[in-house]
Amino acid sequence: MKLAVVGGGSTYTPELIDGFARLRDTLPIEELVLVDPAADRLELVGGLARRIFAKQDHPGTVVTTSDVDAGVADADAVLLQLRVGGQTARQQDETWPLECGCVGQETTGAGGLAKAMRTVPVVLDIAERVRRANPDAWIIDFTNPVGIVTRALLQAGHRAVGLCNVAIGFQRKFAALLDVAPGEIHLDHVGLNHLTWELGVRLGGPGGENVLPKLLAEHGDAVADDLRLPRQVLDRLGVVPSYYLRYFYAHDEVVRELATKPSRAAEVAAMERQLLAMYGDPALDEKPELLAKRGGAFYSEAAVDLAAALLGDGGSPVQVVNTYNNGTLPFLADDAVIEVPAAVGADGPAPLAVPALDPLYAGLLSHVTAYEDLALEAALRGGRDRVFRALLAHPLVGQYDLADGLTDRLIAHNREHFAWA
Structure with missing residues (x-):
């Protein structure tokens, strides 16, 4: 089995490597190719x-290359974890929206739109290269904003699934609070990427006992502190929103925090x-503790699980x-991309039935x-008017003067990434 990781030079990658090494019986990789410019x-x-x-006696080989075509050739699955523009672009996404009194964040609001517009064309180009190399390969997208990027891939006819670590993070957190194995926890996790709610926490499987009321009664303070x-x-609410809902439920408070x-x-x-600097130490042969603060907790377990099921x-x-x-x-329309539990196999994911949603969430x-x-x-076709329309539609913007100001700033800070600008 050959896997390729595009964005393999990310500081996230050792988290992924550690999971591949520990879970090699679940996903027996023979060749792992890290691709990065x-x-x-x-x-x-x-x-x-x-x-x-x-160190972990994994028999697979690790290959590095800056050539995308060579890296994805004959790959059974390709993981995408790239960041177009790097941390410099992220810094901009998180700051210029604040000038308009709007939240500055890399996956939602105006900053999230900027990231989507930089990212979608690049991802679609990589996906076409994957399709030419192996039309049966699966593309697993961890690149934010995952929902928009995954929809772009699916609309272009690629064999793609989006992946986020929010759900597995909640699963691990709730399992620890309830003192059960993570595999015993099934989440009624419903929504869009970075816009989800845990409507139920079930023991033993999708039809198991819902212990969410017990969880909130006994551990509500700990959960609230995390969020x-x-x-x-x-x-x-009687549910657990993802921590990204704070940008919606406490927008002005968050803006004040981010500004200071x-x-x-x-x-x-x-x-x-x-x-x-740590990675350059030839004596280091495990992921450092500092990596846990970088983000992406449990990403490796989720990625291994998904790749193993798809393959x-x-x-x-x-x-x-x-x-x-x-x-x-x-x-929602059938071609909307949602984030829910699904039965995953070689034919891809099939979403399970989910509880009816309260209008508050729907x-x-x-x-x-x-939006x-x-x-x-806007990401596919460009143009100032399309940027403005997307921003005006976003619930964290929604006013024409804000949308106008944010549009000008978005284009000014990303002109080098837009062929049309």
Whole structure:
């Protein structure tokens, strides 16, 4: 089995490598190719990857290359974890929206639109190269914004599934609080990427006992602290929103916070410099503890599980993924991309039935899906008016003067990435 990781020079990658090494019986990789245009980073990450494999007696080989076509040739699956523009672009995404009094974040709001517009054309070009190399290969997208990027891939006819670590993070957190094995926890996880709610927490499987009321009653303070939301919000909702809902439920509070502290991009850039220095140490043969603060917790387990299921070699029968709606949420179009539990096999994911949604959640999902429609149109076709329409449709913008100001800033900060600008 051959897997390729595009964006393999990311400081995330040792987390993925550690999972591949530990879970080699689930996903028996013979050749792993790390693809990245940044040759200096790639060699540091690649060297550590080989040492991790060697320490854990993994028999597979690790290859590094800056040539996408060579890297994806004959690959059974390709994982996408790239960041177009790097941390410099992320820094911009997180700062210029604040000038208009809007949240600065890399996956939602105006910053999220900027990232989508930079990313979609690049991902589609890579996907075409994958299709030419092996039309049967699966593309697993971890590149944000996952929902929009996955929809672009699916609309172009690629064998693609979107992956996020929010659900597996909740599964692990809830399992620890309830003192059960993670595999015992099934989530009624419903929504769009980075816009989801845990409507139920079930023991033993999709039809198991819903212990969410017990979880909130006994551990509500701990869950609320993690989400940085007041405990009474969880009690009133009776569900657990993803931490990205804080940008919607406490937008103005978040804007005030972001305006008075260093950006997350600046924090990550400093962390990356430390990590890369560590990766260059020939004595290091395991992922460093600092990597846990970088983000992407449990990404490796989720990626291994998904790849194994898609390639027919194992994996959990039910996994939370991003895929076409196809009637799962009846108030959304079939070709909307949603994030829900699905039965995953060699033919791809098939979403499971989910609980009926309260209008409080269905309304916001409909609103953000409309934005995502327009965002993808802007990413594919460009043009100031399409950018403006997408921003005006976003529930965190929604005013023509804000949309106008944000449009000008988005284009000015990303002109080098837009052929039409």
